[in-house]
Amino acid sequence: MEARVGDADHQALKVWLRLLACTTQIENEIRRRLRTQFGMTLARFDYLAQLYRQPEGLRMSALSRYLMVTGGNVTALTDDLEAEGLVLRETDAGDRRSFKVALTPAGRKAFEKVAQIHEGWVIELLGGLVPAQKHELHELLGRLRVHLSQSQENNA
Amino acid sequence: MEARVGDADHQALKVWLRLLACTTQIENEIRRRLRTQFGMTLARFDYLAQLYRQPEGLRMSALSRYLMVTGGNVTALTDDLEAEGLVLRETDAGDRRSFKVALTPAGRKAFEKVAQIHEGWVIELLGGLVPAQKHELHELLGRLRVHLSQSQENNA
Numbered sequence: 001m002e003a004r005v006g007d008a009d010h011q012a013l014k015v016w017l018r019l020l021a022c023t024t025q026i027e028n029e030i031r032r033r034l035r036t037q038f039g040m041t042l043a044r045f046d047y048l049a050q051l052y053r054q055p056e057g058l059r060m061s062a063l064s065r066y067l068m069v070t071g072g073n074v075t076a077l078t079d080d081l082e083a084e085g086l087v088l089r090e091t092d093a094g095d096r097r098s099f100k101v102a103l104t105p106a107g108r109k110a111f112e113k114v115a116q117i118h119e120g121w122v123i124e125l126l127g128g129l130v131p132a133q134k135h136e137l138h139e140l141l142g143r144l145r146v147h148l149s150q151s152q153e154n155n156a
Numbered sequence: 157m158e159a160r161v162g163d164a165d166h167q168a169l170k171v172w173l174r175l176l177a178c179t180t181q182i183e184n185e186i187r188r189r190l191r192t193q194f195g196m197t198l199a200r201f202d203y204l205a206q207l208y209r210q211p212e213g214l215r216m217s218a219l220s221r222y223l224m225v226t227g228g229n230v231t232a233l234t235d236d237l238e239a240e241g242l243v244l245r246e247t248d249a250g251d252r253r254s255f256k257v258a259l260t261p262a263g264r265k266a267f268e269k270v271a272q273i274h275e276g277w278v279i280e281l282l283g284g285l286v287p288a289q290k291h292e293l294h295e296l297l298g299r300l301r302v303h304l305s306q307s308q309e310n311n312a
Contacts, residue, residue: 014294019179131167137297140285
């Protein structure tokens with residue numbers, strides 16, 4: 001009985017450790033493949049992915065926030081990508097002190113090529129689940145996120 | 157019809173992005189609480205947690221591998237924790253060139269205090285799921301991990 005209570009107590013911890021382990025394993029594998037197949041860091045891929053979703057461009061500050069996960073140095077990445085003709089810095093009409101960054105057409109094209117292969121990797125890495133299981137996982141993680149957002153608002 | 161095919165194609169990507177978002181959000185919140193409530197880095201917590209699970213101690217090299225996730229500097233952490241009396245370096249009987257590290261009784265006690273509160277945070281952060289849903293999530297992530305381990309073996 002006590003053992004069962006103990007198990008129930010540790011359920012959340014077990015789920016969290018497994019969530020962390022799966023995410024880390026997938027992320028490391030994607031990082032490895034980006035490096036070996038494209039000579040690209042995960043930070044650079046995430047940077048391009050964020051800009052791709054915002055065709056009108058993003059302020060540097062917003063981009064830095066989005067990229068907190070991978071911790072890339074946004075200014076250095078922007079310098080490199082601008083030199084390669086993949087992004088453009090433009091002064092923000094609303095705030096002349098700050099810059100916006102946007103993908104160039106060449107940048108969009110370069111990202112699309114990598115993104116397609118990246119999605120193939122993700123499909124393969126998540127291949128342990130049939131579509132109905134992926135759907136169920138997506139639903140459960142959605143519930144988790146709603147609760148996380150609420151508890152962060154309560155703590156703010 | 158095409159839109160539905162498109163949705164199905166992107167299912168794995170959507171699941172992955174949500175998995176990454178949930179993990180990052182929980183990890184950042186735990187990192188924040190460790191810092192504000194215990195003045196402790198996540199790397200230090202993970203270091204102590206790994207040693208706690210290995211009462212006979214761990215080689216520095218094994219510890220470094222386990223801590224890849226949080227990227228803590230194992231040597232610097234060991235120096236700090238040894239100075240505080242929480243860990244002990246001992247020469248490895250099997251290989252005199254390498255050190256093993258183990259928690260001292262004071263280290264075990266100090267970790268247990270933080271670990272108990274940490275588990276309370278995890279229970280709270282995962283509170284969006286009822287026990288049956290946590291069980292289901294644990295199962296799905298288990299399937300995912302088995303597949304991930306297999307595909308890594310195939311790539312090795």
